[in-house]
Amino acid sequence: MPSPRPALAASAVLTATALLATACSSTASPAGSSGGGSGKQTVTFMGFYGSFQDEFTKTVIDPFEKANPDITVKYVPIQNSAEVLAKLRASKSRPVADVALMDRSVAPTANKEKVFAKLDPAKVPNLRRLVDTARSKDGYGPGFSLDSLSILYHSKKVKQAPTSWNDLWDPAYKGKLAMPIADTRGVALIIALEKILGGDYKKDIDPAIGRLKKLAPGVETWQPSPDVYTAVQSGEAQVAVGWNARGQYYKDSSGGVVQPVLPKEGTVTQINTINLAANSPHTAAAQKFIDYAIGAKAQKAFDEAAFYAPVNRDVRLSPAVKNRTAASDVQRKNQIPTDWDWLTTRYTAWVDRIKQEVISG
The missing domain is CATH 3.40.190.10 (Periplasmic binding protein-like II)
Known part of the structure; x- marks a missing residue:
């Protein structure tokens, strides 16, 4: 390592x-x-x-x-x-x-x-x-x-570590969430939520958008500065959504303060x-x-x-490194199938819906 x-x-x-x-x-x-x-x-x-x-x-x-x-x-x-x-x-x-x-x-x-x-x-x-x-x-x-989408949390401030995408809606995290999802992270999160909700992201993303609308009042920041990883490390946010690779990097550089989590429902590879x-x-x-x-x-x-x-x-x-990446056996087993070629023509529309209906709504 x-x-x-x-x-x-x-x-x-x-x-x-x-x-x-x-x-x-x-x-x-x-x-x-x-x-x-x-x-x-x-x-x-x-x-x-x-x-x-x-x-x-x-x-x-x-x-x-x-x-x-x-x-x-x-x-x-x-x-x-x-x-x-x-x-x-x-x-x-x-x-x-x-x-x-x-x-x-x-x-x-x-x-x-x-x-x-x-x-x-x-x-x-x-x-x-x-x-x-x-x-x-x-x-x-x-x-x-x-890389893969993950949940990040501040290990010194969060008593119960999140294990599921559903944990983002835990009342204990209200006002402590950083959700920079007006980009590929949001697109990947929609796919994960559609799986949880039993939907098909190729047919209808209204259920996932509706779920994110309910999360909006509990979000402390949609655009942490300079980024979500330092926001979690500093304690500005306690729970967030980000990419696994940078989460793992910051885990080391922060002395374990930043912790990335692979949710039990699986994740999306980017x-x-x-x-x-x-x-x-x-x-x-x-x-x-x-x-x-x-x-x-x-x-x-x-x-x-x-x-x-x-x-x-x-x-x-x-x-030691492989087990912390998207190449790990656990992550490969828990990948949510994603058709990125298909998503290319929907990407901008999805991000616009996140901005207009979730962040600004």
């Missing part, structure tokens, strides 16, 4: 300031515009901020640059997939990034709009080593990491895809980077550090 994680180094203010500054600079100039006359190519990568950026830089970018001294990778942190799509849409002819992460539920929209380009299998040979769930049927960006921007001026270098990121060495290093399940079938995680 990896060594204990250090405590969070940056304050919320510094994190937010750095994120804003980087995002602004990325919008101002096209990808790879830096590098000057040094002979190096600069591949600009958009990825999630915070602990994800820290571990990705250490386990993927740094080793890649060492192995490829002619390529520099510039990391641009982003909040979510919607932000990535908006930035790349606005810079389509001269993209502000060469490579970008995006939820599988959002990526097909970007593919349809030609925001991303198809990969060349000859230049990304590790595509052949991917598990089936990470493969792209149409040649666009494959999965990079697998896939982050890694994509090549259309019109990238550094297509060859960008594809080399994507190939490295989905390779066994990078996958094992990153997942051991950040608790994601690997997409490369050659990776064998240590048992």
